[in-house]
Amino acid sequence: MKILVLGGSRFLGRTFVEEALSQNHEVTIFNRGFQNAGLKDVEIITGNRFGNLKELKNRNWDAVLDTSGFIPYTVQNSTEFLKDQVNHYIFISSISVYKDWVPENLDENYPVLEMTLDEANELSKDAKGPIYDHYGHFKALCERIAENNLPGRVLNIRAGQLMGPNDYTDRVPYWLNRIAKGGKVLVPGKPNRRVQVIDNKDLSVWMLQMMASHSTCTFNATGPNYQLTMKEFLDACINVTGSDAELVWTDEKFLLDQGVEPWTEMPLWVPEDSPLSPELEQPWRGAFSINIDKAVQSGLSFRPIEESLVEIYEWEQNRQLTEDEWKSGMRSEREKELLQLWGQNYEESDSQIKE
16 A cells, blocks of 8 residues: 555654555655654655645545644645545544543443634644643544545544553653662552553554555544453563562552642553542543444454563663653652652551552
């Protein structure tokens, strides 16, 4: 296939390009050219989807993968511009499009966030503004825009937490890095709390299959296809790093009382028993039980998680970041303070959590 990738050089896009090339597909990437170092055997077209797409004029592709679509007017422009030049369009969306994650096992029919294009254009006028506060609204609108401009040719992928080398979110790398350091590790919630993550390589292999078959519609895509617990995830991190880490399971109420921020300061944690923020009435218990039956039935499969973690750990060890450079995770001094406070006052609760 001849494939155009919008983005293609940072995280998921880079993995997809590598997988597509390994399968002998012809790949063109279109991006601003800031992170293309190391890319080989691809055609690179430098441009800015926020501006003019003229560099793509009079070209045809079998399929497009849009990894960078987020601001709705850019997806409006790209789908309108390419509608007569492509046969199939995959848009990387997000499970953040759903109005909440309250119910467990929610599927693709669950209601999504609503916003008009005029509202989105007004909110995104200032690129330096808080545009990511509207991430879910924007992604949901982008899905509708793509389908409107390319009816019957769009595959929307509502991805969960991605993992793999080049992970600029630092969520999974934080846990590998922290576990590798050993000692007592502050861990949120219960050991059997479920988590969901998906390897970029697994996702890329599946998307290429879906491109080849011109599959359309909307799919949740996270994983794995079994119930992975936080303990199992961290035990895998211990095995991969060869660490002597001791996991200290802490009650989520304790963490919230201490002002620990779910998801950012404590990656892969969304409280099970308390609302995520004061304005919410219910906890988002469904955050890590998104229904992926539809994608699995269409061919999405998963490598062993240890295999994924090995690749991430090898990449992460070469970065040598300082604590201030990490985008996610808890600072060491903060962790020490909380571990000390937990040990002094919550030993009984700790034993109950482990049970």
